[in-house]
Structures are given as structure tokens and as C-alpha cells.
Amino acid sequence: MSTKKVYIETYGCQMNEYDTELVRAVLQKENYTLVENESEADIVMLNTCSVRENANRKVYNRIHTLRRERNGQPVMIGVLGCMASNFRQKLLENRNFNIDFVIGPDSYKRLPQLLKAAETRGEKAYDVTLSEFEDYADVYPSRQGGVNAWIAVMRGCNNFCTFCVVPYTRGRERSRSPLNIIEEVRRLVDEGYQQVTLLGQNVNSYHHQGKDFAYLLERVSRVKGIERVRFTSPHPKDFPHELLHVVAENPKVCKHIHLPLQAGSSRILNSMNRTYTKEEYLKLVDDIRQHYPRIVITTDVIVGFPTETDEEFAETHEVMEKVQFDAAFIFKYSERKGTIAARKYPDDVSAEKKKERIVRLNELQNSISLRKNQAHIGEVQWVLIEEESTRKSLLDVQGRNDGNKIVIFPRDSHRKGDFVDVLIQGATPHVLRGKVVEHS
Numbered sequence: 001m002s003t004k005k006v007y008i009e010t011y012g013c014q015m016n017e018y019d020t021e022l023v024r025a026v027l028q029k030e031n032y033t034l035v036e037n038e039s040e041a042d043i044v045m046l047n048t049c050s051v052r053e054n055a056n057r058k059v060y061n062r063i064h065t066l067r068r069e070r071n072g073q074p075v076m077i078g079v080l081g082c083m084a085s086n087f088r089q090k091l092l093e094n095r096n097f098n099i100d101f102v103i104g105p106d107s108y109k110r111l112p113q114l115l116k117a118a119e120t121r122g123e124k125a126y127d128v129t130l131s132e133f134e135d136y137a138d139v140y141p142s143r144q145g146g147v148n149a150w151i152a153v154m155r156g157c158n159n160f161c162t163f164c165v166v167p168y169t170r171g172r173e174r175s176r177s178p179l180n181i182i183e184e185v186r187r188l189v190d191e192g193y194q195q196v197t198l199l200g201q202n203v204n205s206y207h208h209q210g211k212d213f214a215y216l217l218e219r220v221s222r223v224k225g226i227e228r229v230r231f232t233s234p235h236p237k238d239f240p241h242e243l244l245h246v247v248a249e250n251p252k253v254c255k256h257i258h259l260p261l262q263a264g265s266s267r268i269l270n271s272m273n274r275t276y277t278k279e280e281y282l283k284l285v286d287d288i289r290q291h292y293p294r295i296v297i298t299t300d301v302i303v304g305f306p307t308e309t310d311e312e313f314a315e316t317h318e319v320m321e322k323v324q325f326d327a328a329f330i331f332k333y334s335e336r337k338g339t340i341a342a343r344k345y346p347d348d349v350s351a352e353k354k355k356e357r358i359v360r361l362n363e364l365q366n367s368i369s370l371r372k373n374q375a376h377i378g379e380v381q382w383v384l385i386e387e388e389s390t391r392k393s394l395l396d397v398q399g400r401n402d403g404n405k406i407v408i409f410p411r412d413s414h415r416k417g418d419f420v421d422v423l424i425q426g427a428t429p430h431v432l433r434g435k436v437v438e439h440s
């Protein structure tokens with residue numbers, strides 16, 4: 001048991017946010033106190049991400065700042081998450097960082113033990129072993145409020161997309177048992193949650209003793225008290241008809257699919273090892289829309305993957321025009337240490353080309369998103385309020401509709417966690433605006 005105070009800072013994706021909730025639970029069980037301000041902490045943990053280059057840089061800068069700010073004071077600093085797996089040696093051996101411990105994503109249960117070793121023996125502690133089994137099914141995350149609860153239903157990934165570090169930093173795919181997940185959802189309902197988001201690096205490849213993701217979605221939606229079920233992020237290769245059927249027919253499953261495209265050229269997709277062609281992706285979008293024509297589809301795209309020509313980039317542009325995504329997260333390719341792409345393909349698309357391409361796709365997507373959002377004007381949408389103010393106004397609240405779009409409207413007497421009917425009256429590429437109307 002410890003009397004130490006811990007401050008945790010989280011970088012990167014939602015899975016990392018979830019892992020921080022697991023770490024909080026592990027530490028609280030051993031009596032560590034979690035604090036909101038690093039200046040009060042005896043131990044600072046950075047839960048890191050390795051997916052983008054600037055994420056790594058941010059963490060290195062943060063370590064320097066922390067050491068400078070706490071100069072002379074006894075504080076332990078440690079790195080958790082994907083960077084821990086990927087850069088263990090660099091982090092531990094670089095004297096400038098002066099890191100005390102490095103713990104990978106499958107070793108969080110050992111944190112108290114490793115911290116103790118670092119505290120009492122003054123040793124640098126590390127464990128970045130990846131497990132084929134660790135699913136944290138026996139750790140109930142320590143959440144910090146909010147109206148949506150994230151639940152990791154599987155961890156790791158077997159896909160080895162050539163640009164991605166996840167299979168190396170988070171290990172092989174493994175799924176939790178449906179019963180264990182449903183038990184967690186029931187507990188969440190008792191705590192007042194009405195919405196859950198099922199989370200996985202490749203969430204729709206979930207499988208546990210013959211049960212697949214369609215089964216899990218259906219079962220979770222049946223938990224009494226749950227109003228909405230979301231999931232992220234799926235891979236286009238794992239969309240059997242049963243899953244599309246559940247998404248389309250089950251009123252509790254939100255009508256939004258985030259479907260990473262990554263590139264519109266089949267040759268580039270093959271170099272990325274995405275395991276689908278442009279035509280197969282477009283066919284899947286057609287299938288999804290046949291099941292539910294008004295579904296919201298969003299995507300991720302990488303521009304400037306090695307050897308991408310102007311013509312191949314034009315194919316990505318064309319696919320985006322054809323599909324008319326509701327929103328897209330567009331990134332410039334940057335080499336990640338340890339990936340297949342870093343070993344096999346020189347990063348040969350110039351920075352100017354990447355910039356030009358990202359600007360063109362963002363322009364295209366903004367005009368599509370605006371048009372799609374404007375089409376909602378006049379509709380009444382069911383919105384779950386997530387924030388009691390917005391960045392721009394203390395008098396407005398912010399929520400999300402079924403399609404995961406942000407909706408802003410005057411607060412009046414409405415509170416975080418309320419479901420309300422909102423008449424949509426205006427739109428930008430990124431948000432909808434409206435006013436609450438009586439439930440019809």
C-alpha cells in the first residue's frame with residue numbers, strides 16, 4: 001500500500017484514454033492517490049502514443065519541461081503506452097530524459113510492484129512484455145465521469161498494415177468474453193451511463209469462442225438501461241452481412257460507421273497491406289447504404305504514402321468524391337520506426353507534395369461535409385448532451401446525434417446526460433446548430 005500521489009497525462013487515441021482508466025484502477029487499489037495537477041504529484045506518468053511522429057516529439061518535450069519545472073524536487077517520471085514498447089531503450093538510456101520507469105500496455109497490473117522496486121531500490125524499472133492473453137477483464141476501469149463509457153472489448157491487432165506500429169506496440173489480437181463485457185455494461189448502467197462505445201484497434205474482428213462482433217453488439221444493446229451503443233474503429237475487411245443487419249435494424253446501435261479508407265488506389269492499398277481493393281471498398285459502402293441509406297460514414301485517409309503518384313492521389317480524391325463521407329481525418333504519411341513500410345519503402349513523396357495533397361482533400365471534404373450537414377436542416381434529431389458549455393459560449397450546450405455529429409443549442413434548463421429532441425436550424429462543415437423542441 002502506498003501514500004504517494006500520482007498524476008497521469010494521456011496522449012493519443014481513445015484506447016490510451018481507456019488504458020489510463022485501467023491504470024487509475026490498478027493504482028487506487030494499492031492506495032495511490034490520483035491528483036489533477038502535476039505539481040502536487042510524487043509520481044508523473046505519461047501514457048503515450050507512437051502512431052504519429054509529432055506525438056513522440058510532444059512527449060520528449062514534455063519530459064524535458066517536467067524535469068526543468070521540478071528541478072531538485074524528488075519526482076519519479078515514467079512512460080507508459082505505445083512509446084514505452086517502441087522506445088524503451090532510448091527512454092531508459094538517454095540521461096537527458098532521466099526516466100524512472102517504462103511500462104508497456106500489457107504490464108499495467110505489475111505497475112505497483114515495479115514502482116516499489118524503482119522507489120526502494122532506486123532502480124530503473126521496466127516491463128514492456130507483450131502478452132497473447134492479457135485483456136484486463138478483471139480490472140474495472142476507474143472512469144472520471146462523462147456521459148459515454150468506453151469499453152475495450154478486444155486488444156491488439158493482427159493486421160500488420162505496413163504503416164502502423166500497433167501490432168508491435170500492443171501485440172496480437174485478443175477478445176474479452178461477452179459475459180464479462182455485459183457484466184461491465186450492467187455496472188455502468190447502475191452508475192448512470194446510458195451510452196457505451198465498444199472499443200478495439202480492429203473492433204469488428206472481435207471473436208470469442210465462436211461469438212462474433214454482431215453477436216456482441218446485439219447482446220450489449222439488450223442490457224436494460226442502455227440507450228445507445230457505438231463502436232470504433234472497424235476494419236473494412238470484417239463487415240459480414242449479419243453485422244450490417246444489426247447496425248441497420250437495431251434501434252440502439254448508432255447509425256454511424258467509421259470506415260478507414262486510407263487510400264483510393266488499389267496499388268497503394270496493397271502496399272499498405274490493407275487487404276481490400278478500391279472496388280471492394282466502394283462495394284462495401286454500397287452494401288452499407290443499401291442496408292441503411294442515411295447512415296453516417298466517416299473515414300481516415302493517408303496522403304503521400306511512399307511511391308504514391310499524382311494519378312494514384314487523384315484516385316483517392318475520386319473515391320472521396322464518390323463516397324461523399326460525412327467527415328474525414330486526413331493525415332500526411334510519416335515513417336514510423338519498426339514498421340514494415342519503414343523497412344521496405346523510402347519515404348519518397350516530398351513534403352510539398354504531401355502538403356498540396358492534404359490541402360486539396362481537406363478542401364474537398366469541407367465542401368462535402370457542409371453540404372451533408374446542411375441537408376439535416378429542418379430535421380428533429382435525438383441528441384445526448386455531453387457538455388454544459390461550448391468553447392465559444394457558456395450559454396450553449398453541446399451533444400451528439402445518433403450519427404455522432406456535434407449538435408450545439410441553447411442550454412436553458414438542460415443538463416449533461418439529458419436526451420433531447422433538437423430541431424436542426426443551421427450547419428457548418430463540423431457542427432449542427434438548433435433548438436430543443438417538445439418530444440413528439
Ligand code: SF4
Pocket residue numbers: 157158159160161164165166167201202235
Ligand atoms: S488495422 Fe492496421 S491501422 Fe488499424 S491498428 Fe491494425 S495494423 Fe494498425
